[in-house]
Amino acid sequence: MTGAAIAGLGLTEMGKVYGRSSTSLAAEAVRLAVADAGLGLSDLDGLLVSAGVKQDVNVNLAAVLGLHDLVVLNQVNAYGATAGVMVAQAAQAIAAGAATTVACVFADTPLKPKQSAGAAWGSGAKRPGAAKGLRGMAGWSVNSGATNPNILYALCARRHMERYGTTSAQLAEIAVAQRAWAVHNPLAQMREPLTVADHQASRWIADPLHLLDCCLVSNGAVAVVVTAADRAASLAKPPVHVWGYGQAHAPRRMHAGSDWGLVTPAGRSGPAAMRMAGIGVDDVDVAELYDCYTYTVLVTLEDYGFCAKGEGGAFVSDGRLAPGGKLACNTGGGQLSSYYMWGFTPLSEAVIQARGDGGARQAPRNDVVLVSGNGGILEHHSTLVLSPHERKAS
Amino acid sequence: MNGSFPLVEGDEPSAAFYDAAARGELLMQRGPSGTVLPPEARTDPDSGSADLEPVVVSGEGTLVSWVVVHQAPLPALADAVPYVSAVVELAEGPWLMVRLLADDPAALRAGAQVRVRFVPSGSEEEPGELLPVFEPV
Secondary structure, eight states: OOOEEEEEEEEOOOBSOOSOOHHHHHHHHHHHHHHHTTOOGGGOOEEEEEEOTTOOOOTTHHHHTTOOOOSEEEEOOBTBTHHHHHHHHHHHHHHTTSOSEEEEEEEEOOOOTTOOTGGGGOOGGGSTTOOSSEEHHHHHHHHHOOOSHHHHHHHHHHHHHHHHOOOHHHHHHHHHHHHHHHTTOTTOSOOSOOOHHHHHHSOEEEETEEGGGBOOOOBEEEEEEEEEHHHHTTSSSOOEEEEEEEEEEOOOOOBTTOOTTTSOTHHHHHHHHHHHHTOOGGGOSEEEOOOSBHHHHHHHHHHHTSSOTTOHHHHTOTTTTSTTSSSEESTTOHHHHTOOBTBHHHHHHHHHHHHTOOGGGOOSOOSSEEEEEEETTTTEEEEEEEESSOOOOO | OOOOOOOEEOOTTTHHHHHHHHTTOEEEEEOTTOOEEOTTOOSBTTTTBOOOEEEEEOOEEEEEEEEEEOSOSSGGGTTTOSEEEEEEEETTSBEEEEEEOOSOGGGOOTTOEEEEEEEEEEOSSSEEEEEEEEEEO
16 A cells, blocks of 8 residues: 655744735645655646635635646545544545645634734624524523534533642643743744743633633635655655554533543544554654644543553653653644644644654654544534654554 | 523424423423433433424523623624533433523532523513523522
8 A cells, every 4th residue: 555645844923913815825735745845746646635714615616726737636624633534635645646746725814903812713693783682592502502512512621620639830831831842932822931831820711721722813824735654755845654544523412421621522533633653652653633722732642652641640740741751742832822724733743743853852763653633512513643754564 | 691582482392391481490302212312412421213293391400511701792782791611410310402591600610500590582672482491590
């Protein structure tokens, strides 16, 4: 079977980038990724498109880019798990001989000028002319007050705290470690060093989550180009080989006995990807973990088997994830400190690390790079195992 | 820390639920397997059946998790913060995402006994449907 590799990476400006559509940013990211690989747009025969919060980029991107001769074209959506799902689909298409060169792109523009990050996630309820009251069963749901991801992830974190004694100060360790990495990342939006005390003093969003437990909101786009491993070897950049992939989906069950919030589908996706790659967690040099919230990192580490269930709080303490710590994790600062591009945040940093292009933030070893994607409220998961080395035949 | 409750107007699909609330009853659904399901469920996962019937439940339950919301997620809830949102496990099994009336959120613990209570939505001038919420016993 033909192995696949990531041959190109394209990142547009990130953050408060105004006056451009998601489609325009997506097109730029694809052009950058293709050029990064030393290819031309006409070399692409596949395009997979992911829209973010605004959901305003789609398969019309192919026409925008003048791609009139594709054999793979699709819009993919598994929420925050999408990036890993796309790379897996591209790798499968290449392995099957259905395509040779597939670009995967994400773009989003939720931020507007003079608007808070929180407002970027608002709903139509604030539109003038909206109904005076809330209608039907939705009215009861809205009155529960648990209507956005901040609150729903906080419910999950609270469960873990109650069950295992996890503390907010332990979650702070994750935010502090990632900021320490971001200090060295010129692409990061937040680069001022952070302390546990800063985290604890940041305002409550949804107790037990402080402001500094929550990800950024960013405008921008990221693309990668996936091709056959042997072809990638002759292109412009060192190939980043795809050793393994996995995904698992578990829409939450709202019923007695449900482990929603405590156990995530990472527990199935991670081991599947590592099995395919022929590695175990002890082989992982760099972990780029989806971090919409600090708690997402903690629970993913547990579900991947870096530590036992319930021990995530102790595991992340004492700077284990920080520069110089035992596990290089979210080396660009992650979604908490660098930029929020759904699963393309961990994926893009993984490619940079696997290439050895991390500069001042380059991890000491990069033979095995693990990438996670998480979507819904800990309900959808994807995993990639990447490496600068071609996988040895097993 | 018990907030306000934005106005709710019932509609055809929600009429049975809000009519029950007006009688002081909490209405759920039951599938052919006997599993009791929340109002939004469309399938009984134990039998795969979409044939669900209404059932009045006890309104007794336990606290699974809760959050003290400080930043309103919607403009409609701007006057309600800070408030407590919770997951409650009903004695009959289903989990509900609900507002929890709690005077001392710091004293809440997972597993604590809770029960339903019905509060009016909207205002005195403009009342809406009665809403099931929960409170510690």
